[in-house]
Amino acid sequence: MNSLIKKMFPLMILSLGLLFTVSCVNTQNTEKEFKSVRAQKDTIGFAQYPWQMDSLMARIDRKGWDKTSGDPWKMAICPHDDYTYVGKLYPEVLQNVKAPTVILIGVAHYAAAMGIEDSLVFDTYTHWRGPWKDVPVSPIREELYESLKGTYAMISDSLQKVEHSVESMVPYLQYFNRDVSIVSILVPAMSLNRMEESGKALAEAIKTVADKHNWKWGEDYAIVVTTDADHYGNEDWGGFDRAPFGCDDAGNQKARDLEAEIIENCLKGEVNPENIKRFSEYTLDANDFHQYIWYWCGRYSVPATLWTTYYLNNAQTLHGEFIGYATSITCEHIPVDDLGFGRTAIATPCHWVGYAALGYR
The missing domain is CATH 1.20.5 (Single alpha-helices involved in coiled-coils or other helix-helix interfaces)
Structure with a gap:
């Protein structure tokens, strides 16, 4: 044996x-x-690689940009157009997002074509493509979705994968924090009441998750909503005339004056119901929320997020600080052609986009 x-x-x-x-x-x-990685959709307007981001930031540094001191942003509003156009506004707003987990609330440009509205839209990816490494999706996504599903939220990877607004911010967030994690939420068309209801529900879900993990807003998690401001002009907008004041110098100045008025009356200063509703009065048709009267693509994402911050802050004072405003024809373009990316659209007096950047604390 x-x-x-x-x-x-x-x-x-x-x-x-x-x-x-x-x-x-x-x-x-x-x-x-x-491991399911959400690929980068826009590889023309945005950077993909570490060396591109390092070179881009070196150029922005040489031109000069303002760094924010003091408490980090709890919430911020950031543009999402081509890096060459938006320029220094990206780092100026995102460098003061210090939290390791960032809830990114984006526009849903293709939601109408897919028949999606009235629901906050989540994804199921485990990671998003980033320049230095794949960016992990925070586990709190599942916790948030469980609180919202059915009534206020749905999942659509099909919508998330074709949307460029959220991905625009990922390279900059990773530039400032290599270990950042994210949650992506898209906001399609909603009525004014639905935006408030959804924003309040999201705030309650965030509160529950934050209490569970003993997280502080601004320190452990932050919220960034993205929108480009007006899309102005009558050239190369799919046959639409979006230039109610004309495209000469006087008309473009009137358009920029209206932009400044919207920012001053709705986004700067205290976040309150009156200002949130006023933003929709500027941007949406009072008789049909599907139609817009001033062409901010974040006409749904911005109010929904402002409602979220209002209820998340228990209706206490949260102030918006103006960081900057520019347009694709008034800003100093950052040269990027030699870096392997460029422009997704023209920039002329008859075709331009506005960019507003604000931080809240």
């Missing part, structure tokens, strides 16, 4: 080794299967 055991022992060791190897391979395969 002992001699038999001695003969079988090497075979037993070999079998155990094979089992261990197979187990390791299966574990590695399982890990790979569970």
Whole structure:
């Protein structure tokens, strides 16, 4: 018997080794299967690689940009157009987002084409593509979605993967914090009441999650909503005339004056119901919320997020601080052609986009 055991022992060791190897391979395969990376949609207007971001920031540094001191932003409003156009506004607003987890609330440009409205839209990706490494999606996404699903939220990877607004901010957030994690939420068309209801529900879900993890707003998590301001002109807008004041110098100045009025009356200063509703009065048709009268693409994402911050702050004072405003024809363009990216649209007196950047604390 002992001699038999001695003969079988090497075979037993070999079998155990094979089992261990197979187990390791299966574990590695399982890990790979569970990693789902959301690819970058816009590889023309935005950077993809570390060297592109480093070179871009070196150029912005040479031109000069303002750094914010004091408490970090609890919430911020950030543009999402081409890096060459928006320029220094990206780092000026995002450098003061210090929290390791950022809830990114984006526009849903293709929601109408997909028949999606009235619901906050989540995704199921485990990571988003970033310049330095894949950016992990925070586990709180599932906790938030569980509180909102059915009544206020749905999942659509199909919508998330074609949307460019959220991904615009990821390279800059990762530039300032290599270990940032995110949650992406898109806001399609909603009525004024629905935006408030959804914003309040999201605030309650965030409160529950923050209390569970003992998180502080601004320190452990932050919210950034993205929007470009007016899309002005009568050239290359799909045949639409979006230039009610004309495209000469006087008309473009009137358009910029209206932009300044919207920012002053709705976004700067105290976040309160009156200012939030006033923003929709400027941007949406009073008789049909699907139609807009001033072309901010964040006409739904901005009010919904402002309602979220209002209720999340328990109706206490939260102030918006103006960081800057520019347009694609008045800003100093950052040269990027030699870096391997560029422009997704023209910039002329008859085709331009506005950019507003604000931080809240």
